Each structure stands twice: as structure tokens, then as C-alpha cells.
Amino acid sequence: MTDPFPPHLSSPLLSLDHIRAVLQRLEDTILFQLIERAQFAKNARMYEPGAFKELKEREQWDGSWVEWFLRETEAAHAKCRRYESPDEYPFTDPALLPKPILPPIEYPKVLYERSVVNDNKRIWEWYRDEVVPTITRRVEMGDDGQYGSAATRDVEVLSALSRRIHFGMFVSESKFRSAPASFIGPIQSRDRDALEALITKPAVEAALLxxxxxxxxxxxxxxxTGDESRRKIDAKEVVRLYREFVIPETKVVEVDYLLKRLDGLSEADIEELRQSRAS
Amino acid sequence: MTDPFPPHLSSPLLSLDHIRAVLQRLEDTILFQLIERAQFAKNARMYEPGAFKELKEREQWDGSWVEWFLRETEAAHAKCRRYESPDEYPFTDPALLPKPILPPIEYPKVLYERSVVNDNKRIWEWYRDEVVPTITRRVEMGDDGQYGSAATRDVEVLSALSRRIHFGMFVSESKFRSAPASFIGPIQSRDRDALEALITKPAVEAALLxxxxxxxxxxxxxxxTGDESRRKIDAKEVVRLYREFVIPETKVVEVDYLLKRLDGLSEADIEELRQSRAS
Known part of the structure; x- marks a missing residue:
């Protein structure tokens, strides 16, 4: 029988206090790196596939400059086993990344493995199409040629956003474990709205914004500058980016995760979950 | 005859206003990345040469984890021709870095090439021995195992500090060009104190701190947290790091640069400089 709850049933990693602390600290990182990126121009060319013929000719790379930069950075981080951590996912196809050179760490298995989702393609497209144009609006030049500096920041922002949004899986697992019986029906009937309602706390979202x-x-x-009213980033725009994408996309990940939460479990396993008390 | 002043005599890159704006913006970057690093533990093992036997066995790397991480990151950036920019220097031995895959950019030659200095070895040692222990003091754990996350921030801080300190060469070149005659004597008599006096503005330094x-x-x-007095970094410690190292080390770079500023010039070139008016 599959073990529906691994031994670390009440892992401190799944306490809502811990999750909340991680997400709040990530807000700071996301803001810092957005502000760092916002000092450079939009540099549309960096995001166009094939815009640098050298990448095609010398690196056999069909994608954009930033995607190539992501691959280079993620290759280094993959060697350091970054993507073995359950809250880290690469933007690059894992088949293009090297194997870790360090021995694997035994992470506590807090997520249900069959449920894990990778949302990075959507995060990348939204970042490229929405975030970059928004935060670079106040730079007069459209292109400042600072592709390396700008891409370094892109990689940092993307990686922090990705970690933030995928952390939704921990939220889902935590809430699922606290009341499995209430999730089983909506999961079995593929009812996304009901699942979203189970994990949504409007007051928490309002406080976050x-x-x-x-x-x-x-x-x-x-x-x-002497001008205290000057800002390097528009606070209302940051709030809009969170409200229109980060929060709803986290919910997509949370619901996607839940929809697969019973995969591979037998009827008996599920019945046991239904009868179990909150952990 | 060597051209003592290239054609772009009054390059906007050498205006003190421009230099000041770059240095002030870099203060923000340095602070942001220090704050990001300060959330992780000191992790002394990351800085010990040979502490990870896998790096030796699989990567033939004798240095520390962070130096290896620097090399991996700088290899990617070297491909993007980062170190062709006159204000960017790698920490890794350039012989270990790949060639750029993009065609060279023609940077305006604002620095006197024979004068360029690389101070990164001293910056690295100070960072490892002073900065890391200082900023991680408030993390209770001595080692949190977050080597990848911490090293990513180390690389960002180091690269910003390096750019900041090497920017001193632009300060020196700018001041030299504004009054070459006053520098020639101290350069020829290798008088470091006199050169330092020529480039030091105590009021500017005090305002910076x-x-x-x-x-x-x-x-x-x-x-x-609800506690408004809480800080992620100690402001007085940051000031101390600048006062005890960043500022004096920038002066070391400035003076080292000036000491080589006449190398390769003929007596006639130097005489012409001595007679020239401020540019």
C-alpha cells in the first residue's frame, strides 16, 4: 500500500507559520531584484528568440538571450544540486542541464511527489511580456545595451518569482493534511472552484497587498536625489503585478497540485484519508 | 608618439557628475545584496579551500566552494563579454574563463590601458574574513546548509564591491586630466601620500558615510514583523565596512592607477602634459 502520509506527518516545513515567513521574506527579495532590474532599459532584443546570431552559430541556441543566460546560470546551479530542493525548479529543460556534482541531500519528503507541477513556462512568458515593460517604463532609453547586467537581474527575479509561486504546493499540502476529508470530494469531481475556495483566504490576500x-x-x-518623493519603482504597479498574476498563478499551482494529490492511491488509502483527523 | 589624451578627451564617462551617480547607485546595489546575503548563516565551510572533496575529484578544483561558484558564474558572464567592459574585472584567473561568444564592443578608451589594476584578490580576502562574519552575526545557526543560495548572493556582493572599488580608476583618470601638471611630480617621485592628497575630498567622504x-x-x-525598529542589517556595521575598507581600498586602486599613468610616455609627451591646460 502507498503510504498516504509519510512519517514526518507534521513536518515543521508544512506549518503555516513557516510557510508564511518564507513567502514574506520572498516578497523582499522579489522587490529588491525588481528594483535592481528597473535601473536598466527594457532592451526588447534580449527577449527575442534568434536576435543574436552568435548564440545560434556558436552555441546552437535558438531561444532568446535571456533564456540562454538562464540556461548558463541554471547549469552552474544544477551542478550544486539546486533543483533537487523541493521548492526550486529550473526554467531550462532539465535535459539540457548537467547532473549535480555534489552527493544528493535527503530532503524530507513533504510534498506528494506525483503532484508536483512546474509552472515556469507561464511565469517566464508573463515576466517577459508584462513585468519587464512595466518596471522599465521610467528608463528613457528603450535599449541601453546593458544586456549582461539586465539579464543577471532577470535571472534573479525569475528565480524568486518561481520559488514564490511554487511554494503554493506547500500551502496546498499543508491545508490538505489539516482536513483531507474536505478535499477528497472536489478532487475526485475535478472541481477547481471548490478547491480554490478551500485554499483562499481573502483577508490574508488583502493584507498581503x-x-x-x-x-x-x-x-x-x-x-x-534630494527629492524624497522619488521612487525607483512604482508601488502601485508592483501591487498590480501581484494581484493580477502572482496571487492567481499561485492558486493555479495550488489547485493543479491538489488535483493530482490522490493519484496512485488505492480506494482503501483514500478511505483512510477520509476518516483521518486533521494532522 | 603615444597620444597622451585619446580623441574623446572630455568623455562624458569621465565627468565627476557621472562617476558620482554611478557610485551612489552602486551603494544601493551593494546594500541590497548584503541584506540578501545576511538572511543566510555564515557557513564557514563555503569559504574553506578543499572543504568539498567532490569539487576536487570531479572538477579538479582546489579552492573553496564560493571561489568555484564564482568561476562558474564568471564563465557564463565571460561568454557575454562582461570583462571587456573597462569597469568589470573577474575574480577568477582569466586563463580559466572562456572567450566571449559575442563580437567585441568598441568601448570608448577612457582609461589609460597601461595603468589598469585588478584588486580583486584583496577584495575577496576582506569579504571572506570581514564582511561575511559581520553581516551574518545575527543568524543564530552557524551553518544552515544553504550553500547555493548564500553563494549566489556572495557573487552579487563581490561583483558590486569590485565594480565600486575599481571605479576609482575613473576618478583618478578624471582628476588627472583636469590638472595633469599637478600629478606629474608626485607620480615621478612615487609619492603615494601626495597622490592620495590630490584625490581625497574629506567632505565628500563624510557625506558618503x-x-x-x-x-x-x-x-x-x-x-x-510588527517591530519597526528591527533591521536586517546593522547600519553602523555597513558604515564601518565602508570606512575601514571600501573607501581606503578605492584609494589604493586610485593611487596604483596614477603611479602607472605615465608608463610608456616619452619625455616630450610628459612635457606636453605638463604644459597642457585642464581639459
């Missing part, structure tokens, strides 16, 4: 705006106002201050 | 402390107080705020 208020906190985020406050942080963007503080960390976005430009203290290099 | 005040501004830096203010930035560290603002950007270092921990807005995830």
Missing part, C-alpha cells in the same frame, strides 16, 4: 505596497514604498525610495 | 547610514537604515528595515 497592503504590506507589499508599504514595502515597495520604503525599499523603492531613491535616496540619491 | 552619512548617506550610506541613512540608506542602510531605510533599506534594512524588516517590515515583516
Amino acid at each position: 497592503v504590506r507589499l505596497e508599504g514595502k515597495a514604498e520604503v525599499y523603492g525610495q531613491d535616496l540619491n | 552619512v548617506r550610506l547610514e541613512g540608506k542602510a537604515e531605510v533599506y534594512g528595515q524588516d517590515l515583516n
